[in-house]
Amino acid sequence: MIANRQRGLVNVYAFIATMAAVGLLLVLGQLANRIPGLSIDPSLNLLPYCMVVFAGMAMGFGEIRDCGYNLHLLGWFGGLSLAIKQVFYVSACVFGLMFAIKDLAVSRLFFGIYLLLLTALLTQMHAVWPARLARWLFGSSTHLPTLFIGSGPNLADLDDWIDNREHLGIRPMGLLSDETPSRVEQVIAPYLGKTDQLRATIQRLGIRQVVLLHWIADTERVESFVEDCEAEGCRFMIHNSLQARFARPLVPVQEGGRHFMALHEEPLEDPINRTAKRLLDIAVSLPVVVFILPPLCLLVWTLQRLQAPGPLFFVRPRGGQNRVEFNMLKFRSMYVSNRNINQQASASDNRIYPLGRWLRKTSLDEFPQFVNVLRGEMSVVGPRPHLPQHDTEFSLVSNSYRLRTLVKPGITGLAQVNGYRGEITDPEKLHRRVHWDLVYVSNWTFGMDLHLILKTFLQVFSPPATAY
Numbered sequence: 001m002i003a004n005r006q007r008g009l010v011n012v013y014a015f016i017a018t019m020a021a022v023g024l025l026l027v028l029g030q031l032a033n034r035i036p037g038l039s040i041d042p043s044l045n046l047l048p049y050c051m052v053v054f055a056g057m058a059m060g061f062g063e064i065r066d067c068g069y070n071l072h073l074l075g076w077f078g079g080l081s082l083a084i085k086q087v088f089y090v091s092a093c094v095f096g097l098m099f100a101i102k103d104l105a106v107s108r109l110f111f112g113i114y115l116l117l118l119t120a121l122l123t124q125m126h127a128v129w130p131a132r133l134a135r136w137l138f139g140s141s142t143h144l145p146t147l148f149i150g151s152g153p154n155l156a157d158l159d160d161w162i163d164n165r166e167h168l169g170i171r172p173m174g175l176l177s178d179e180t181p182s183r184v185e186q187v188i189a190p191y192l193g194k195t196d197q198l199r200a201t202i203q204r205l206g207i208r209q210v211v212l213l214h215w216i217a218d219t220e221r222v223e224s225f226v227e228d229c230e231a232e233g234c235r236f237m238i239h240n241s242l243q244a245r246f247a248r249p250l251v252p253v254q255e256g257g258r259h260f261m262a263l264h265e266e267p268l269e270d271p272i273n274r275t276a277k278r279l280l281d282i283a284v285s286l287p288v289v290v291f292i293l294p295p296l297c298l299l300v301w302t303l304q305r306l307q308a309p310g311p312l313f314f315v316r317p318r319g320g321q322n323r324v325e326f327n328m329l330k331f332r333s334m335y336v337s338n339r340n341i342n343q344q345a346s347a348s349d350n351r352i353y354p355l356g357r358w359l360r361k362t363s364l365d366e367f368p369q370f371v372n373v374l375r376g377e378m379s380v381v382g383p384r385p386h387l388p389q390h391d392t393e394f395s396l397v398s399n400s401y402r403l404r405t406l407v408k409p410g411i412t413g414l415a416q417v418n419g420y421r422g423e424i425t426d427p428e429k430l431h432r433r434v435h436w437d438l439v440y441v442s443n444w445t446f447g448m449d450l451h452l453i454l455k456t457f458l459q460v461f462s463p464p465a466t467a468y
Helices: 002-034 047-059 061-066 068-073 075-101 108-137 152-157 159-164 183-188 195-205 219-231 242-246 271-307 354-361 369-375 388-397 401-406 427-443 446-461
Strands: 144-149 170-176 191-193 209-212 235-238 251-255 258-262 313-319 325-331 379-381 410-412
Touching: 002 047, 002 061, 002 068, 002 075, 002 108, 047 061, 047 075, 061 068, 061 075, 061 446, 068 075, 068 108, 068 159, 075 108, 075 446, 144 195, 152 159, 152 183, 170 183, 170 195, 191 195, 195 219, 209 219, 219 235, 271 354, 271 369, 271 379, 271 446, 313 388, 325 369, 369 379, 369 410, 379 446, 388 401, 388 427, 401 427, 410 446
Parallel strands: 144 170, 144 209, 170 191, 209 235, 379 410
Antiparallel strands: 251 258, 313 325
């Protein structure tokens, strides 16, 4: 099946990229003492470092897999982005080994140059080699002349898929339909006649794959299509058009010998993924709570004494995972009196004292939430929690709003990094925020969390316009 071809292409390419990374280290090790200004101790054993480079590339395999559908279309910019993510894993493994074994023969300059060269090599490979590898693996001898059965409009729905699967050997040969398609639809695949000509068409054109464009209620008729394909040794697939009917993607789920359709993936339902995310939360929040939060509390308390005396923290209930409320901590950035806690903060809000505005703009007011993370009530990354009253109001505007609660709320999130933070002033802003939150819920990866943490850290020093 075509999905196995794509999966195989990703696996083969990931293995080649891994071997290239290991090979580059060995080649650089052989040439290091011949390059002016660069030398390594002859006693340095590169074998352990080759193993951790292999491990780092294996850890980054998920990044290649996530690009699977468009791996052959990455280009130079996409290739660079993917290479940086992979080199991050490799560098973490390499420097982790250096720290663990305290190898005195190690040259930091040598490995620094290696990582730069690896970034360049992987960028070039990602931009060029997946498409070339696909042509080699799925050349003319493995082409899949494909015939479509159904209506022209259903064929048009698959136009982008057909164009983007050519590298896997798909060759659209034509369409059989009991209704004559339009000229535009015939550009995708020429009209070859009625569906009762299926077997003759398979024999005449050497068809190797037949795709039924939509489910037909007449099961006997579908069975006749299947029998004709089986008799000619031809693959048969049925396009699942349910998501077009529901106007949303559906995820096939196989569980306990039964098949279901779900509305989205939930990677954080996997205990291993949940454990990895929790360990990351602890690794980030514990140092912040122990080393950064105490002096920051003293600083904020001093600022408050000068401009707005009152409690150090602002503690109010927020909606948590599975709609369970918890008390979220923030540094108080508003005057104590005359405050409506259910009113969203605006850009020119006179309830915010001057230095409190600076705390909010730099997101320093959010640092006490690392205590909530350490308690397990929040995560470092996740959908931002709101007041219970706002949850009720927002759920009336966006029907899918409550799906955000399938995971723990976070200090930062995909929506915030993409600019959707601060006051929600119109329904469109809410819909966009919910959209990015649900993208996170359905597509979480460990690498995504690391990426969002890094981007949020940079925004502390360069706040976006929506930070107030």
